[in-house]
Structure formats: structure tokens, C-alpha cells
Amino acid sequence: MEKEMRIAVLIDAENISNKYTEVIINEANVLGNVICKRIYGDWTQQNMCSWKQVILDNSIRPIQQYSNISGKNSTDSSLIIDAMDLLYSDRINGFCIVSSDSDFTQLAARLREAEMYVLGMGEQKTPRSFISACNKFSYLDILYATSKKNAEEETGEPKDPVIEKNGEKKGKAGSGKTKAKAEKTGSHIEMIKMELQRLTEEHSDDDGWIYAAKLGSLLAKQFPDFDVRNFGHSKFFQFIESLGLFETKRNSGDLCFKLK
Numbered sequence: 001m002e003k004e005m006r007i008a009v010l011i012d013a014e015n016i017s018n019k020y021t022e023v024i025i026n027e028a029n030v031l032g033n034v035i036c037k038r039i040y041g042d043w044t045q046q047n048m049c050s051w052k053q054v055i056l057d058n059s060i061r062p063i064q065q066y067s068n069i070s071g072k073n074s075t076d077s078s079l080i081i082d083a084m085d086l087l088y089s090d091r092i093n094g095f096c097i098v099s100s101d102s103d104f105t106q107l108a109a110r111l112r113e114a115e116m117y118v119l120g121m122g123e124q125k126t127p128r129s130f131i132s133a134c135n136k137f138s139y140l141d142i143l144y145a146t147s148k149k150n151a152e153e154e155t156g157e158p159k160d161p162v163i164e165k166n167g168e169k170k171g172k173a174g175s176g177k178t179k180a181k182a183e184k185t186g187s188h189i190e191m192i193k194m195e196l197q198r199l200t201e202e203h204s205d206d207d208g209w210i211y212a213a214k215l216g217s218l219l220a221k222q223f224p225d226f227d228v229r230n231f232g233h234s235k236f237f238q239f240i241e242s243l244g245l246f247e248t249k250r251n252s253g254d255l256c257f258k259l260k
Contacts, residue, residue, distance in 0.1 A: 005032030005094040005117060008086050010079050011060070012099035013041035016122070018054045020098075020140040023147060024121055025058055027138055028096045031119055035092060038063055040079045076103045083107055087114055094119070097134070100126040108133035120224070137225040146229055189231065193243055195222050200246075200259050212237055212255040 009028045028034050037060040041048050044066070055062055065078040079097075086092045095111055097104050100122035108118045108130065120126070120134035123141045131137040199218045204210040216236045220226055228239040237255055240246055246257040 006092050007032045007034045007094045007096060008036040008083070008092045009034055009038070009060075009096040010083055010098065011037075011039040012076065012079060012101060012104075013039045013048065013051055015099045015101050016140070018051050020121075020144055021054045021058055021060075023140055023143045024096070024098055027119070027121065027143070031096070031117075032094055036086065037061060038079075038082060040065055040082075042066055076101065080104070080107050083111065087111060087116065093117065096121060098122065098140075099130075102127035102130050105129045105133045131225050134224050136220065138227060139225065139230060142227075142230050146232075192219070192223060192226065193245065195219060196240075196243070196245065197259060200257065204258070208258045209249070209251070209256045210258070211251075212240070212257060215240075215257060 007028055009024065011024065025034075025037075037058070039051070039055060039060045040063045041051070043051075043062055043064055051062075054060075063078060063082070079099075083095060083097070086095075094117040095108075096119045097108060098121045104120075105127070108120060111118050112133070112135065118134045118136075120130060120137040121140050122130070122137070124139050126137070126139075196215070196219060199215060199222075200208075200210050203214065203218060228234065228236055231239055231242075233239040233242065237248070240257060241248065245259060247260055249256050249258075
């Protein structure tokens with residue numbers, strides 16, 4: 001029986017909102033057994049007070065890091081040093097680096113050189129360099145919005161409208177940002193579709209069929225930030241079927257795809 005991966009979750013609190021905590025913990029738990037949960041920041045700052053209850057509720061160990069020089073982020077250095085200590089402790093074989101900051105790109109790359117699995121988590125604003133350095137990257141803002149939407153649908157409670165100063169109801173908050181994200185996702189899906197076609201042509205059998213698991217694994221290596229939940233699906237085959245590019249069949253119970 002394959003041993004469960006031992007995970008260290010390291011959170012840059014000065015770069016990530018506490019509203020994502022549940023999503024972060026859930027994603028880490030799916031990956032393996034979370035051995036270590038640490039969060040880094042200057043807890044003497046007033047704007048960090050909102051983390052207190054979240055840290056207590058989720059048993060996360062806060063690491064104090066004073067800003068020794070104005071404009072310099074000491075938190076990043078502290079997180080990186082701890083990650084390397086954990087690497088050489090031989091207790092961990094997987095890391096969750098939670099930040100939207102490109103400063104952790106070299107850390108992710110170094111951990112992967114040591115054959116560690118690296119899951120990055122951050123918002124869609126995260127630089128591509130950090131995303132590419134990870135084995136997998138999850139967009140917290142998308143996962144958070146999806147989980148919130150699902151909760152609202154289950155409870156039947158309407159979404160909170162935005163109230164303008166004159167008391168009139170307005171559309172959803174940040175609708176402009178939502179539209180921009182949708183456009184960004186739209187361009188991204190075109191790249192994914194092209195890559196799916198290329199991978200299928202190169203790795204299918206003589207009849208043009210490829211196992212769904214193999215195709216999913218190959219795609220994830222090309223796009224660390226690929227996640228079917230980003231596109232409103234819960235299963236890989238649902239996402240593939242929505243594209244309208246493939247025929248499907250089952251071979252000994254395993255799902256296979258073939259380009260139409």
C-alpha cells in the first residue's frame with residue numbers, strides 16, 4: 001500500500017486573505033496528511049488581527065517576523081528558511097506554499113529539485129513564474145467563489161446585493177473584475193484545447209484513443225494551474241465532454257478519448 005504524502009502548509013499571511021483558510025486546508029488535506037501548518041507575518045501590526053481566530057480554529061502555528069527594514073519583506077525569508085529546514089528533516093515529502101508572490105519561485109524550484117511535491121496556492125494575479133515552478137497550482141479566488149456559490153445554492157439563500165449610496169440595489173460587487181477574469185479564462189481554455197489536441201495526437205494508440213487518466217496527467221504537467229473546477233466542473237471527463245472535441249468509450253472499465 002502506497003504511503004500517504006506528508007504535507008507542510010506554509011502561508012504568507014501578509015499576501016493572502018484569511019477568508020481563504022478553509023479552502024487552503026481542504027486542498028492540503030486532499031493532497032495528503034498535513035503534518036505541519038505554519039503562517040508567517042508581523043503579528044504586531046493592526047491589519048493582522050483578523051487572522052487571530054482563524055489561526056486558533058485551524059490550529060495553525062503563527063511565526064512572528066518583524067520587519068527589520070522598511071520596504072523589505074522579512075516574512076518571505078522566514079518562510080523560505082523554514083521550508084529548507086523541513087526539507088532536510090526528512091519528515092516531509094510535500095509542500096503547500098500559499099502566496100501570490102513571485103518571490104517564492106526559486107523556493108518551489110529548489111524543492112522540486114529535491115523531488116518534493118509542490119502545491120502552490122494564490123490568487124489569479126500570481127505571476128506565471130511561480131505557477132510554473134510548482135507541480136500544481138490552485139487559484140484560491142476561483143475555488144473560494146465556487147465554494148461560496150455552492151453553499152448559497154444548497155441553503156437557497158440569495159447572494160448579497162451591493163447597495164449604492166442612494167439605497168438602490170446594484171449588480172454583484174466587482175462585476176468588472178469578474179468579467180475580466182472570465183475573459184482571461186476564455187483565452188486560457190483555447191490554449192488548453194490546443195494542448196489537448198496535441199497531446200492526444202502524440203500519445204494516443206494506433207486507433208487514436210488515449211486513456212482519460214493519461215491525458216489528464218499529461219495536461220497537468222503542461223499547465224500546473226489547470227483545474228476542472230476553474231471551469232465549473234467537478235470531474236475531468238465532464239470538462240472534456242463540454243469541449244465537444246472528443247469521442248468517448250470505455251475500455252475494460254477505463255474511460256478513453258479520441259479526437260472527432
